[in-house]
Amino acid sequence: MSERSERPSEHGDEVGRPTDAGGRTTDSVVRAAATPDEPMPFAELGMKQDEYDRVKDILGRRPTGAELAIYSVMWSEHCSYKSSKVHLKQFATKAPKSEALLVGMGENAGVVDIGDGWAATFKIESHNHPSYVEPHQGAATGVGGIVRDIMSMGARPIAVMDSLRFGAADAVDTRRVLPGVVEGISHYGNCLGLPNIGGEVVFDPCYIGNPLVNALCVGLLRKDQIKLATAPGPGNKVVLFGASTGPDGIGGASVLASATFEDESQAKRPAVQVGDPFMEKLLIECCLELYAADVVVGIQDLGAAGVSCATTELAAKGTGGMDVDLNLVPLRDPSLRPEEILMSESQERMMAVVRPDDIPAFMAICAKWDVPATVIGEVTDTGRLVMTWDGEVIVDIPPGTAADEGPVYERPFHEPAGQAALNADAPDRLERPADLRATLLKLLGSPNLASKEWVTSQYDRYVRSNTVLAQPADSGMLRISESIAGAEPTTRGIALATDGNGRYAKLDPYAGAQLALAEAYRNVAVTGAKPLAVTNCLNFGSPEDPEVMWQFAEAVRGLADACKTLGVPVTGGNVSFYNQTGSTAINPTPVVGVLGVIDDVAKRVPTGFVAEGLRVVLLGDTHEEFGGSEWAHVVHRHLGGLPPQAALEAEQALATVLVEAASRGLLEGSHDLSDGGLAVALAESCLARGVGASVELCGDAFTELFSESAARALVAVRPEAYDEFASLCARHEVPCYGLGVTGGTSLVVKDVFEVPVEELRETHSAALPALFG
């Protein structure tokens, strides 16, 4: 380009386009119609030629720069689910009948009826790519984003959880990523005043360039106060409130979230958003006061794709039209162009639709909380989203075409070439250990099974004083009654757990997804809560790779089938593709969150052995199942064979027993069996309160102790309650084995080993501090 052509003339360039003070041109609709052949940078914005051609068809002309910005982010994988949609449909078509479901998929978050007039809304979402580029801000804004999703349903956010996956614990880059991620979650969540009540921390070399940061938030609201993202009523005002708009996160949705990392990813640093948890806290309190004053007709948070997403989605779901003056958007950086304003992912912003008469009250509440608020537009019935800049129309589109009618791909998929060989490489050939005591300690001190206190002690689990159970309990549990000031009391509580196992899913994505659901479902049930509904975060490699797409298709099919069998509907979730470096994808990692309800939260069952003299009872049958097990992973670095069988009917019976036993007060403590099997469950149960146990096994000790068969749990029962409990198990055909009794200062497995609880504790608690300081 010559020097001359870079310098526009004083009042416009050679084709007569007007310029701003900085000498830059505005690409108006009129100009776009007049210059049909001007090349547009759609490829740089992640758009394919055929997608661009469709935009031209829709508009009957080439898009303006601003319109291209909107379509490119709205049609990105992250926002449009274009590769996953055809599969995700199964969550609806196979959904079990559930009277609890008030709002299903497609809104900001699903809403579930939890009784006594209360509803809970919850969702899990990924912030994987930003967390690799900039761990602290990436993870922090992941929390911020999911919290705003929950707020926009009309709820008070009441807790968060995080499901985290990193590369090998001793890898150099893990020492950069993990402390940053934990600090980001800690800083943002703690400042926000939301208790962090659980989650996961998992290490596997497959996540080295692609950490998974999945954040979950749960909120509470009265059943009749659900808010939706909609802009009805011509003449109603469109208000942008919260933080001002800056250059952070521009292109985040299309460039960051939808592109595979190559070596130049460091250059993408500016595309990660920066969070301000203080503003988010003000936004929460401000929104709740706005809802209480009934001055909000529709509301939407600004997440991925910012103003583009909020305006198109609100307009598409409302009366159908909206006029917006982009010059009115408050800017942190006055040099931003309209395209950048539309794509900015600046955090802590919300958009509301407000009746004109309510504007003064709305503004007064915002002022009380020092939250800037600006009317930027108005709802219309034109069926068009029209935006102006410096008095010129720069966007004029049917909003539904951007929000809902994005491309849908039937991506080809086939079983990976090595899948059969992987499944044939069963763990049978692995050498079994002679010293089971040493095996237990080796597992207990391995990063995946070691105490996560190094991480969780950086999170506030007490704020708001409704935390009944938090990590390391099997599920996080909250009482409802005191969660919202002035609300009617109820004895109910909610429980939440998230689980996922990428190794199982690698061996069999269909079963792996079902096992993730089964474990979260079980974790909710062991604390005494009845599982009600599901959210999921599906983390996979590139959908353009048919082998990855097969993993995805199988996982979705497995999860949808299992939800149907267990009677728990999917209420929403998130898909994260492109978790791969070069051609190497992560293990397929469906993470599943389950929400449950306990009728009387005072009857919650604590995790582990809480007292001496209790019967230790194993529920469920143990088979020789070591494919994808923690033992094979830690001891032999082996991944092959098939994962444990997902025994869904047995899972359901087990949950029924656990929930009923809890409500009858028969359980003093409990713990689910999962990674590391019975041996690890026993050790963790002893560690909960420092109470030992003596147990006796029948059958092969190694299999009994380390197999990872599903549908099993450990419970502690008072001796006088044992008969009643055993007959309850018999009635539901849940196998029930009395293993021994709690007490003493050691974990004793008769004729196998004895380990002092203190030794278990030292091994369990030393691993993470040794790695991360």
Add this chain to the structure above:
Amino acid sequence: MSAARVGVVTFPGTLDDQDAARAVRLVGAQAVPLWHADRDLNGVDAVFLPGGFSYGDYLRCGAISRFAPLMEEIVPAAKAGLPVIGTCNGFQILCEAHLLPGALTRNGSLHYVCRDQKLRVEQTATAWTNAFEAGQEIVLPVKHGEGRYVADADTLAALEAGGHVVVRYLGGNPNGSLNDIAGIRNEAGNVVGLMPHPEHAVEELVGAPSTDGLGFFTSILKNLVNA
């Protein structure tokens, strides 16, 4: 007599105000919300400054809050004998407002820490700890990133000599505080600041595995009845 009225202050970014108000109600007192921007103490009998990140704490913790309009009412009232307690961010604000000496700095570990902490009540001659026995060992949660108490040598010596250290960490200092100091009082004993959170240890069902925090709230009742 009518219920004692304890004001609970909310700054923008305050987080534990609902918790403190609930604890006040649990012991039978009335919790009166006080808003940072008001210049009115509403005739309360005592003031609770709860934890959180007031004004985001982007500067030094508590450095902005001390200039809040409400603080202009609280400072003279405290100097005149009104019982005032600050926990966590509230403690930081009391130090910034010079109602208590010293400062709270970044934890020695450089990490935020949330844990159930063993403490010893060293001093019961305060408006907020008279329901405890001297030397009593209790458990309260700590949860903070900047709770390391520091003061110059003379101030420290004066605190110790005057019996102004109210609570001390036991079984491991969570933040590197000098002399394991978890909380202090002013000369008169009506103003107390501490990093641990009594309001999170008042019910069996929720929060820390202890109800030792109740003592701080029953103390103020006792103090007001006797006054």
